[in-house]
Amino acid sequence: MKKERLEAFSDGVFAIIITIMVLELKVPHGEHLDALLPLWPVFLSYVLSFVYVGIYWNNHHHLFQACDRVSGAVLWANLHLLFWLSLFPFVTGWLGENHFAELPAAVYGIVLLMAAMAYWILQKTLIAAEGERSVLRRALGQDWKGKLSPVLYLAGIVVSFWQAGAALAFYVGVALLWLVPDRRIEKTLR
Amino acid sequence: MKKERLEAFSDGVFAIIITIMVLELKVPHGEHLDALLPLWPVFLSYVLSFVYVGIYWNNHHHLFQACDRVSGAVLWANLHLLFWLSLFPFVTGWLGENHFAELPAAVYGIVLLMAAMAYWILQKTLIAAEGERSVLRRALGQDWKGKLSPVLYLAGIVVSFWQAGAALAFYVGVALLWLVPDRRIEKTLR
Amino acid sequence: MKKERLEAFSDGVFAIIITIMVLELKVPHGEHLDALLPLWPVFLSYVLSFVYVGIYWNNHHHLFQACDRVSGAVLWANLHLLFWLSLFPFVTGWLGENHFAELPAAVYGIVLLMAAMAYWILQKTLIAAEGERSVLRRALGQDWKGKLSPVLYLAGIVVSFWQAGAALAFYVGVALLWLVPDRRIEKTLR
Amino acid sequence: MKKERLEAFSDGVFAIIITIMVLELKVPHGEHLDALLPLWPVFLSYVLSFVYVGIYWNNHHHLFQACDRVSGAVLWANLHLLFWLSLFPFVTGWLGENHFAELPAAVYGIVLLMAAMAYWILQKTLIAAEGERSVLRRALGQDWKGKLSPVLYLAGIVVSFWQAGAALAFYVGVALLWLVPDRRIEKTLR
Numbered sequence: 001m002k003k004e005r006l007e008a009f010s011d012g013v014f015a016i017i018i019t020i021m022v023l024e025l026k027v028p029h030g031e032h033l034d035a036l037l038p039l040w041p042v043f044l045s046y047v048l049s050f051v052y053v054g055i056y057w058n059n060h061h062h063l064f065q066a067c068d069r070v071s072g073a074v075l076w077a078n079l080h081l082l083f084w085l086s087l088f089p090f091v092t093g094w095l096g097e098n099h100f101a102e103l104p105a106a107v108y109g110i111v112l113l114m115a116a117m118a119y120w121i122l123q124k125t126l127i128a129a130e131g132e133r134s135v136l137r138r139a140l141g142q143d144w145k146g147k148l149s150p151v152l153y154l155a156g157i158v159v160s161f162w163q164a165g166a167a168l169a170f171y172v173g174v175a176l177l178w179l180v181p182d183r184r185i186e187k188t189l190r
Numbered sequence: 191m192k193k194e195r196l197e198a199f200s201d202g203v204f205a206i207i208i209t210i211m212v213l214e215l216k217v218p219h220g221e222h223l224d225a226l227l228p229l230w231p232v233f234l235s236y237v238l239s240f241v242y243v244g245i246y247w248n249n250h251h252h253l254f255q256a257c258d259r260v261s262g263a264v265l266w267a268n269l270h271l272l273f274w275l276s277l278f279p280f281v282t283g284w285l286g287e288n289h290f291a292e293l294p295a296a297v298y299g300i301v302l303l304m305a306a307m308a309y310w311i312l313q314k315t316l317i318a319a320e321g322e323r324s325v326l327r328r329a330l331g332q333d334w335k336g337k338l339s340p341v342l343y344l345a346g347i348v349v350s351f352w353q354a355g356a357a358l359a360f361y362v363g364v365a366l367l368w369l370v371p372d373r374r375i376e377k378t379l380r
Numbered sequence: 381m382k383k384e385r386l387e388a389f390s391d392g393v394f395a396i397i398i399t400i401m402v403l404e405l406k407v408p409h410g411e412h413l414d415a416l417l418p419l420w421p422v423f424l425s426y427v428l429s430f431v432y433v434g435i436y437w438n439n440h441h442h443l444f445q446a447c448d449r450v451s452g453a454v455l456w457a458n459l460h461l462l463f464w465l466s467l468f469p470f471v472t473g474w475l476g477e478n479h480f481a482e483l484p485a486a487v488y489g490i491v492l493l494m495a496a497m498a499y500w501i502l503q504k505t506l507i508a509a510e511g512e513r514s515v516l517r518r519a520l521g522q523d524w525k526g527k528l529s530p531v532l533y534l535a536g537i538v539v540s541f542w543q544a545g546a547a548l549a550f551y552v553g554v555a556l557l558w559l560v561p562d563r564r565i566e567k568t569l570r
Numbered sequence: 571m572k573k574e575r576l577e578a579f580s581d582g583v584f585a586i587i588i589t590i591m592v593l594e595l596k597v598p599h600g601e602h603l604d605a606l607l608p609l610w611p612v613f614l615s616y617v618l619s620f621v622y623v624g625i626y627w628n629n630h631h632h633l634f635q636a637c638d639r640v641s642g643a644v645l646w647a648n649l650h651l652l653f654w655l656s657l658f659p660f661v662t663g664w665l666g667e668n669h670f671a672e673l674p675a676a677v678y679g680i681v682l683l684m685a686a687m688a689y690w691i692l693q694k695t696l697i698a699a700e701g702e703r704s705v706l707r708r709a710l711g712q713d714w715k716g717k718l719s720p721v722l723y724l725a726g727i728v729v730s731f732w733q734a735g736a737a738l739a740f741y742v743g744v745a746l747l748w749l750v751p752d753r754r755i756e757k758t759l760r
Contacts (some may be wrong), residue, residue, distance in 0.1 A: 005197060005251055006577060012392075015582030020209065022656050024217065027594065027663035031671035036664075050656070054649040061292030061575055061645070076369075078635065079244040086212050086240070098221035107226070137345070179646075195441055196388060201396030202582075210399065214407065231440070266559075271436045276402050277431070283407035284416075292410035385577060385631055392587030400589065404597065455631070456749075459624045466592050466620070473597035474606075481601035 002069045006078060006142045010060060018053045021046055024093035025162060044110075048175065049092040050170075055113070056085060065144040066136040067126055077118070084115040091136030092168050094131045105164040109157040112171060116150050193260045196268060200250060203272045207279060208243045211236055215378040223351035232286030235298075239282040245368045246275060246305070247275040256326040257316055267315040277301050299347040302361060306340050337363065339364050383450045386458060387542050390440060393462045395508050397469065398433045401426055404473035422476030428548075429472040430553065436465060436495070437556045446516040447506055457505040461498040467491050475560075485544040489537040492551060574647060580630060583652045587611065588623045591616055594663035612666030618738075618745065619662040625748045626655060626685070636706040637696055647695040650701045651688040657681050659759075675734040679727040682741060686720050719744050 025042050028035040061080075070078075091111045097102040123140065130136045140146075156170030215232050218225040250271075262266075281301045285294040313330065320326045330336075346360030405422050408415040440461075450458075471491045474508045475484040503520065520526075536550030595612050598605040628643075630651075661681045665674040695709065698708045710716075726740030 002255070008198060008578060009201045009205055009247060011575060011579045012192060012202050012395075012582050013209055015392075015579055016206055016209040016586055016655075017620055018652070019586040020213065020585055022592065022660060023593075025657075025660050026658060027667055031664075031668035033673060036673070036677070047653075050653055052651075054646070057649075058642075060647055065572075067258060071249075075248055076244070078654060079240075079247075082208070082676055083237075083240055086209055090215050092214060093217035094226075095220075101221035103221055103223060103226070136228055150342075160270075178348075192445070195391060198388060198436060199395055200390045202392050202585075205582075206396055206399040210403065213403075262438075264474055265438055266434070269430075269437075272398070273427075273430055276399055277405075280402060280407060284411075287407055287409075288411035293411055293413060293416070297416070374511050382635070385581060388578060389581045389585055389627060392582050396586055397587040400593065403593075405617075411680075452628070455628055456624070459627075462588070463620055465754055467595075470592060470595050470597060474601075477597055477599075478601035483601055484602060487606070492626055535646070 001065055004069050005066065006075060007021045007064055010078060010082065013056075013086070014057045014060070015054060017059075017085055021049055021053075021089045021092055024089060041099045042093070045092050045100070048172065049063050049088050051175050051179065052112070053085065053088060055175065056081075056119070057118070059178070062140035063123065063126065063136070067128075067130050067134070071125075072123050073136060074122070075128060081115065081118040084111055084118050086113050089114075090154065100164050100168055102161055102164045103112075105160040105167045106157050109153050109160060109167060109171060112174075113150055113153040113157065116146075116153060117183050120146060145177055149177070161181040191345045193254055194260065197254055197259050200268060200272065201247075203276070207275055208247075211239055211243075211282055214279060214286065227283075231289045232283070234337075235282045235286035235290070238358075238365065239278050241365050241369065242302070243275065243278060244363065246271075249309070249368070250257040253313065253316065253326070255318050256329050257324070261315075261319045264312070264319060265314050268310070271305065271312050274301060274305040274308050276360070278305075290354050290358055292351055292354045294349050295350040295357045299343050299350060299357060299361060302364075303340055303343040303347065306343060308362060310336060310340075318319060322356045335367055339367070341349070347376060382446065383444055386455060387444055387448050390458060390462065391437075393466070394433060394437045394440070397465055398430060398437075401429055401433075401469045401472055404476065406467060421479045422473070425480070427470050428552065431466065431555050431559065432492070433468060435500070435555065436461075439499070439558070440554045443503065443506065443516070446519050447510050450508075451505075451509045453505050454502070455507060457498070457502040461495065461502050464491060464498050468495075473498070480544050480548055482541055482544045484548045485540040487536050489533050489540060489547060489551060492554075493530055493533040493537065494524075495568060496533060499532075519522035525557055529557070560569040573634055576640050576645060577634055580648060580652065581627075583656070584623060584627045584630070587656050588620060588627075591619055591623075591662055592661045594659060594666065601729060604673065612663070615662045615666035615670070616735060618742065619658050621745050621749065623655065624660060625745065626651075626689070629748070630690070632723070633696065633706070635694065635703070636709050637700050639699075641695075641699045643695050644699060647692040651685065651692050654685040654688050658685075670734050670738055672734045674733055675730040675737045676727050679730060679737060679741060682744075683720055683723040683727065686716075690716060690720075702743045715747055716752070719747070719750055753758070 025039060025046055028039060037057035072164075090110065091104070091108045093103075094109045098104045123143075123146070127134065127137050152170050154175050156167040159170065215229060215236055218229060281294070281298045283300045285291075288294045313333075313336070317324065317327050317330075317335065342360050342364050345356040349360065350357030385524030405419060405426055424439060435525040469493065471488045473486070475481075475488045478484045503523075503526070507514065507517050507520075532550050532554050539550065595609060595616055598609060658681065661674070661678045665671075665678045670675045693713075693716070697707050697710075698702065722744050724739050726737040729740065730737035
């Protein structure tokens with residue numbers, strides 16, 4: 001199977017998720033600053049989630065550039081990733097509306113963790129299809145970011161019940177870690 | 191006519207349907223577990239519908255891979271399928287909000303049945319264009335899943351008026367049946 | 381300029397318009413038939429608008445298949461068409477919610493008329509770029525449907541102030557007229 | 571890296587932004603003119619923002635036509651532009667709902683300014699990747715529109731606190747300036 005339609009469909013879902021998240025930023029009633037200011041936590045959580053979806057799109061882009069064809073298992077591993085990403089608008093809205101409270105921070109972290117696991121499964125499925133000696137396998141190398149991130153998400157989830165702010169620091173940290181695009185695949189492809 | 195634009199348009203509609211369904215999962219007011227927990231039926235019905243749209247996208251992907259060009263009749267058969275799929279967010283939201291009540295379960299089944307009929311019509315239209323000896327015709331073979339599913343949907347609809355839970359068991363069953371991607375077309379193409 | 385990105389962008393807008401229209405079909409509170417039944421006018425107007433957007437997508441598809449490159453003027457003529465189509469969800473929702481009342485029926489007709497004018501301008505702009513002797517020019521031929529439709533829309537708008545039902549009959553009539561896909565371009569391309 | 575997926579993803583986001591803006595045009599309760607008329611400021615601000623997103627899509631289209639490959643930095647510069655564009659539905663709705671009041675007019679201008687800066691950064695990043703002697707660099711030339719626009723936005727923002735109407739005149743002016751598509755790149759490509 002060719003990968004083009006999987007990429008096109010995923011791009012569509014990524015584009016919609018990143019855009020409908022902004023619908024949680026509800027137009028305030030009132031034209032003055034006191035109507036706009038209470039929105040800052042929703043805005044901040046929107047920025048964080050926008051960056052996360054951007055990171056996933058970026059890495060997804062790199063991942064599929066390193067492989068040629070996709071199997072039925074890859075289609076479902078990809079849908080599984082998109083499922084967890086599709087929950088971003090919900091958890092982002094809940095986190096922002098409750099001003100970064102404990103439980104919303106934990107649930108946000110759980111969805112981040114599940115998306116990271118789904119991405120890891122997608123990678124494994126692709127490598128299984130491409131082979132251990134493939135460009136993709138070599139390009140991923142040690143994948144220390146991929147291994148560290150779930151640990152940091154877990155730490156964030158545990159911490160969130162005491163200190164929601166500390167949990168958010170973990171999530172922002174992981175985002176910064178990934179903000180540098182994944183040059184491994186670019187390098188190996190060259 | 192080339193099939194690329196039909197695929198691109200359909201991918202767009204699939205991507206939007208699968209993503210706006212999550213908008214029915216409304217951000218709760220309140221930051222505690224008692225605000226989140228009542229959402230579980232909406233979440234479960236979202237998962238079921240996500241899997242169904244995923245199955246349709248998967249099979250749509252396979253179906254069009256086995257054919258080259260599309261006619262005007264195929265364009266409309268495809269739009270007819272997308273129409274019934276576009277009602278998924280509505281029936282999913284209604285089913286979830288009413289905690290899997292009788293009528294919503296029946297209406298959900300009716301939309302599933304209509305989508306299955308529309309898919310069957312699309313297949314017929316494509317085979318009519320490609321010919322009885324085409325790759326597509328051979329790939330579909332007996333199509334026992336395609337023949338069994340409407341029967342199970344019908345059973346679910348009838349049963350739903352006594353036991354909504356039993357109806358849902360039928361719908362989940364059909365989804366599991368299809369979750370295995372349709373290898374017939376892959377095999378024949380090889 | 382290549383036409384591929386214009387087609388991709390337009391497909392995206394068509395796909396979103398056709399799908400967000402269904403959001404006007406709001407999930408009812410209540411699980412019984414008396415909660416569902418009042419939605420029938422919204423459902424019917426959704427069906428009509430779905431068919432209209434389908435027709436526009438179909439014809440748009442055929443139109444651009446007959447030409448190779450696009451100019452800056454074509455980009456704007458296309459955006460102008462998409463602007464009027466983007467008002468479909470609004471007028472559809474208004475028409476349905478008010479059970480096909482007079483003014484909503486007139487406004488619905490005005491948006492249909494403006495979309496038809498925008499499509500006509502797009503055709504003219506494309507022909508200007510392709511030349512009077514182009515495949516496209518010959519394929520369109522007399523274009524009697526394109527000439528008759530605005531007249532029927534106008535009749536519908538005028539009539540709507542006396543009889544909203546009659547206006548709707550005009551709009552349904554034009555839709556039926558176009559439901560047969562435009563075979564002129566297919567024939568000429570062959 | 572190939573530019574196709576970046577274009578496809580951006581087209582998706584552009585298409586969704588331009589279409590969900592219309593959701594701020596809420597279906598009025600009531601079937602008469604006095605229900606429809608209060609919507610005119612929301613409608614006007616929708617038209618202005620539609621034109622702006624159209625301009626950005628047009629210029630984005632031209633920009634990427636003049637280059638072949640994209641780097642990791644370009645992916646993020648592009649996402650940064652899409653971030654500011656994704657705030658258009660919010661500021662458009664706020665501007666319209668408050669009948670072009672002072673603060674909403676200023677905030678609208680700030681988002682316009684940030685989007686212009688993001689576009690300028692994207693251009694710089696692309697030129698850095700393509701080289702000072704590239705087609706793109708020559709095509710952009712003096713880029714006087716790109717230099718003048720931020721000044722006019724700034725003027726609009728400052729003025730908005732005294733006269734919201736004057737600020738809007740500035741924003742409409744810049745839109746008219748850009749409405750003429752950017753022929754520089756088309757010319758140089760020829």
